Each structure stands twice: as structure tokens, then as C-alpha cells.
Amino acid sequence: IAIRDQGEGFEPEELPDPLAPENLLKSSGRGIFFMRSFMDDVQLARLPEGGMEVRMIKRLVAES
Numbered sequence: 001i002a003i004r005d006q007g008e009g010f011e012p013e014e015l016p017d018p019l020a021p022e023n024l025l026k027s028s029g030r031g032i033f034f035m036r037s038f039m040d041d042v043q044l045a046r047l048p049e050g051g052m053e054v055r056m057i058k059r060l061v062a063e064s
Contacts, residue, residue: 006051012044 016023018033035042041057 001056002053003056004047004051004053009046009050009052011046 012032015032016029018024018026018030023029032042032044035054035056038058039056040059041055043055045053045055047053
């Protein structure tokens, strides 16, 4: 899944740790954390024309 937006973007390296004690009760800041927790691969890239692109990969195991 690839998602693009036209917002201001952000620096992925500067995202606060949602599990840090000072962030536990905040009502925002967990989206990327959840993506990384549930997906097999998450790539974040700032677009040259502005905005961000998020690419997520989830590998499915075939049932026999």
C-alpha cells in the first residue's frame, strides 16, 4: 500500500517515541508506531514536490 499526501511533511527520525513516559498520555503520535508494529515493512519518504509518501508491506501466509 502506498499513500501520498500534500502536507508539510515531517522528518521520520524526529518522531517522538510514543512509549516514552512523557508521551504515554498524549492523544496523538501513534500512527507510525502502529504501522511499524502491524506491517512487515514501512518506508517513509519526503516527496520532492512536497508532502510525504508512506509505503507499507504486509506479507500474507498462504493456508494449506
